[in-house]
Amino acid sequence: MDWDKLRIFHAVADAGSLTHAGDKLNLSQSAVSRQIRGLEEQLNTNLFHRHARGLILTEQGELLFDATSAMTKRVDAASARIRDSEEEVFGELRVTTTTGFGTLWLAPRLTKLYEQYPDLKVDLMLEERVLDLPMREADVAIRMKEPSQADLIRKKLMQIRMCLYATPDYLAANGTPQRLEDMADHRLICQNTASAQVGAGLQLIKQLMMHDVRSLLTVNNYFGVLQGVLNHLGIGVLPDYLTQDFPDLVKVLEDTESADVPVFLAYPEELRQSKRVSAFKDFVQDEIITYRKILKEQNNA
DSSP: OOHHHHHHHHHHHHHTTTHHHHHHHHOOOOHHHHHHHHHHHHHOOOOEEEEEEEEEEOOHHHHHHHHHHHHHHHHHHHHHHHHHEEEEEEEEEEEEEEHHHHHIIHHHHHHHHHHHHHEEEEEEEEEESSTTTTTTOEEEEEEEOOOOOOOOOEEEEEEOEEEEEEOHHHHHOOOOOOSSGGGGSSEEEEEESSSSHHHHHHHHHHHHHHTTSSSSEESHHHHHHHHHHHHOOOOOOOOEETTTOOTTTEEEEEEEEOOEEEEEEEEEEGTTOOHHHHHHHHHHHHHHHHHHHHHHHHHOO
């Protein structure tokens, strides 16, 4: 199918007028009309109802307009990517990460990224499902394990651990456990063992549940676990990166924590030269450096 005819059809459908579309395309009304007639003959269908007040899409025209709209968006996105390799940072960047990391660590820090790049449009996709980067379901991923997909550039950002935290108010009212066995006298807040989560965190939860915990609150993501802890409902299993933003949380049972969980940033090889990806990567790395510095100061305090 002739791309020029589709492009002209899309402009006419969008404007609702041969004249307005011609003005936009720098074509005469008769030239636009010939292209539309040619496309209708090629498809053997009418694409517009002709009225004195303008043009209205037929059902078949609406189907084609949906298709050309999708095509136009893809062409615009491709054009933006091409310009992005040579010009300033702008346009859409699709970032995928887990619900917990995205809501608790990444999203609160995006202010700094937007201050530096106000024309950037971040589409933050928070889910446990691993999106296919080579198939361009997302541009950048931050994951709690090394990506296994081929043709990806990957960088290890940091290591985290799952630990036990509570508020001072909860511990003042219920006491502070000194041994794992003492967890039987407290409410445990954690992710449901059936929900998607890192294996190290799951193993810690299973270990804790072996001690006949008297009360339990399970949530399917760490954001919900944190809300339960902040509202003094119990002792929660949470990632240790929260201590920077919630310094009042008290770590309980210092020696009870998960194995190290690596955090990786990854993106497709074809985006190696993308300024948007580079800007986001540099931003995250700078924030990791700041995070480590504050964590070290907290540990030495």
